[in-house]
Amino acid sequence: MENAFGQPQTVVVLGGSSDIAREVTKKLCAARARTVVLAGRNESLLREAAEEAQNAGATSTHLVSFDAQDVTSAESAVAESFAAVGAPVDLVIIAVGLLGDQLLDENDPAAAARMSIVNYAWPVTALAALRQRMVAQGSGRIVVISSVAGIRVRRGSYLYSGAKAGLDRLCEGLADSLIGTGVTLQIVRPGFVHTKMTTGLKPAPFSVDAERVAKDIVSGLGTPALVVYTPSIMKWLFAILRHLPAPLWRKINEER
Amino acid sequence: MGRALRPRHPRVSREKLYGWGRTAPSVANVLDPTSDEVFSLLCTSTHVLSRGLGRSYGDAAQLAGGLVLRNSAMTVMDEIASDGSVWVDAGVTIDDLIRVGLPQGWFVPVTPGTRQVSVGGAIAADVHGKNHHVDGSFGHHVLSLILATPTGTITCSPTERAELFWATVGGMGLTGVVLRAQIQLLAVTSDKVVVDTTRFANLEAVMHEMQTGDHRYRYSVAWVDCMTTGAAMGRAILTRGDHAENGGERQSPRDAKIGVPFSAPSGLLNGLSIRAFNELWFRMAPKQRQGEEQSIGAFFHPLDGVRDWNRLYGRRGFVQYQFAVPDAASETVVEAIKLLAESGVPSFLAVLKRFGEGTPGPLSFPMPGWTLALDLPVGPTALPGVLDQLDTLILEAGGRVYLAKDARLDPATFRAMYPRFEEMLHLKHQIDPNTVITSDLARRLELIRK
Numbered sequence: 001m002e003n004a005f006g007q008p009q010t011v012v013v014l015g016g017s018s019d020i021a022r023e024v025t026k027k028l029c030a031a032r033a034r035t036v037v038l039a040g041r042n043e044s045l046l047r048e049a050a051e052e053a054q055n056a057g058a059t060s061t062h063l064v065s066f067d068a069q070d071v072t073s074a075e076s077a078v079a080e081s082f083a084a085v086g087a088p089v090d091l092v093i094i095a096v097g098l099l100g101d102q103l104l105d106e107n108d109p110a111a112a113a114r115m116s117i118v119n120y121a122w123p124v125t126a127l128a129a130l131r132q133r134m135v136a137q138g139s140g141r142i143v144v145i146s147s148v149a150g151i152r153v154r155r156g157s158y159l160y161s162g163a164k165a166g167l168d169r170l171c172e173g174l175a176d177s178l179i180g181t182g183v184t185l186q187i188v189r190p191g192f193v194h195t196k197m198t199t200g201l202k203p204a205p206f207s208v209d210a211e212r213v214a215k216d217i218v219s220g221l222g223t224p225a226l227v228v229y230t231p232s233i234m235k236w237l238f239a240i241l242r243h244l245p246a247p248l249w250r251k252i253n254e255e256r
Numbered sequence: 257m258g259r260a261l262r263p264r265h266p267r268v269s270r271e272k273l274y275g276w277g278r279t280a281p282s283v284a285n286v287l288d289p290t291s292d293e294v295f296s297l298l299c300t301s302t303h304v305l306s307r308g309l310g311r312s313y314g315d316a317a318q319l320a321g322g323l324v325l326r327n328s329a330m331t332v333m334d335e336i337a338s339d340g341s342v343w344v345d346a347g348v349t350i351d352d353l354i355r356v357g358l359p360q361g362w363f364v365p366v367t368p369g370t371r372q373v374s375v376g377g378a379i380a381a382d383v384h385g386k387n388h389h390v391d392g393s394f395g396h397h398v399l400s401l402i403l404a405t406p407t408g409t410i411t412c413s414p415t416e417r418a419e420l421f422w423a424t425v426g427g428m429g430l431t432g433v434v435l436r437a438q439i440q441l442l443a444v445t446s447d448k449v450v451v452d453t454t455r456f457a458n459l460e461a462v463m464h465e466m467q468t469g470d471h472r473y474r475y476s477v478a479w480v481d482c483m484t485t486g487a488a489m490g491r492a493i494l495t496r497g498d499h500a501e502n503g504g505e506r507q508s509p510r511d512a513k514i515g516v517p518f519s520a521p522s523g524l525l526n527g528l529s530i531r532a533f534n535e536l537w538f539r540m541a542p543k544q545r546q547g548e549e550q551s552i553g554a555f556f557h558p559l560d561g562v563r564d565w566n567r568l569y570g571r572r573g574f575v576q577y578q579f580a581v582p583d584a585a586s587e588t589v590v591e592a593i594k595l596l597a598e599s600g601v602p603s604f605l606a607v608l609k610r611f612g613e614g615t616p617g618p619l620s621f622p623m624p625g626w627t628l629a630l631d632l633p634v635g636p637t638a639l640p641g642v643l644d645q646l647d648t649l650i651l652e653a654g655g656r657v658y659l660a661k662d663a664r665l666d667p668a669t670f671r672a673m674y675p676r677f678e679e680m681l682h683l684k685h686q687i688d689p690n691t692v693i694t695s696d697l698a699r700r701l702e703l704i705r706k
Contacts, residue, residue, distance in 0.1 A: 001280070001315060001320070001696045001697075001699045001700035002280050003279075003280060003664040003700060004277065004280050004314060004634060004664045005279075005639070005640045009700065031640070032666055136321055137320055137321045138282050138283035138284055138320040138322075139282040139283065139321065139696070180272060180283070181283055182272055182282045182283030182320060183283075222634065223572065224571055224572065
């Protein structure tokens, strides 16, 4: 069970091999997390993540395999993960995402579909499978890794950012639907994070590493906040950016 | 014959249940059954827990996704016998006992800091009061109890099925649902308490006085300031008293006149405001005052004057950390307060008390020596780590933390602090082989594996 400080004992990570997820898992295991399920596609990376979790304090780790390009894998991944824990699941992290290559993908219908499936349809399917299980539990927390990119979608990454925008807005409604159920949902909106996903991209201002993002996510768990911005300055930055006149918005995104 | 003190609410509802600290609530199916209905509910449900008035601070009276049986419809209180013993339903409260008993010259043998505790809850948490060093805990005054378990309804007492009795006393509700209990009340001739108050400049002085002088009083408690460092570290106000010999009208205590209607903004109680409160509290106390007459309400239950005072801590709530250490580890009390004061984590006036013997139960909390209880608002990022450090300190001193207050202990530390927990599991296996009875606390501490 989650304790008074929002520290979980049982954790399921969907997209467990992502750099952000791995950092969060390590921190959770250093606190109270002992049973950890890492679900994802790349088994060797998942195995590395499991080893890290154990070194950090986990006593029981399980790997679950799924392919986020196949929405039908979402329900079975959730079912397998919950079965592996075999007790109330305190925290589920959804860290599934694909950055893609905007300029290649935008004229390729199959690639555009893939972007919306991995970044939107698969997480939404997983959330539906999670929702009923966690509501029956009467407890637990869901953390969805969104992005500030979804606050205002820009030309240079609209396939990724648009899908994140959809997921992010959907989660706002989903969080409201969970009021009174004992289950809570938090949306995490990181800025530019240096990870293997963003390797080779030009960093945006106020870029941070995955460790910093993980720290903010973990400290956000103890709070009733619906949205966690990381770094926290993103909240104020995007409060301005989202209202910039369109020509100005395009102008500042030209170089990127 | 007894009579029901309150009407019952008939429906099952899905409700979010909190502990008094309001930290990690969970949702359960909640029902207020009569005593007759409990056994069949235990037989037909997969997860069940009983709940009283929700005054335990953490997750002891919560069961996420399960069936929670409140005892609020079990309110029959029999006539008080001439020897002061009385049979009551589990939902009768300490407040009820005082209201009915005091005009007849009977007082509760042990009362915690609030009257709003059911007898079932008082037994499950084996509550203690300011008289533990003389009279022990609530369980020491329970003559007999009737317990519903999934394998049957059992009567137990210190002489009949004693092992089950003492596992139930302080058993955090995990042995079954207490339906009724026979309590031995205390004869009093007044509704007043004669109180001596002394102010001490530091921790050492107050601890010395308590160690050497507490045996002269039935009731004793010290309020300690845990935010002042340096020479005045642990300055304290010691109040000790006894029931007055006579006089007074044996009036029942008054209801709360004021309440807190909604949660205050988190952060209202911060380092600054708490420091100011502690300062004021300390300055207002007399240096020395002898023989002051106080009402029972003012002396035993000062916080009952403000309904829902826990909401003052805001949405994120607060944790209470209470530990017991043996006399040989008196130094640990000093170290604990030092650690807290130096960490800068804000804490309200702490309560320091002398403890006597615990009960024979496997999860009994008290031990001869000291107990210190701290109120800590959730929020400071250092707090979880500071409390983990305190755990280590307490464990090394051979002490333990109180489960009725706990909301953050981990399973390994729990096992080390309560090494006899295996006895509890063994007994539970006999009376609840399918582990129907469990709680969020039991799951968190892995006290029950399922």
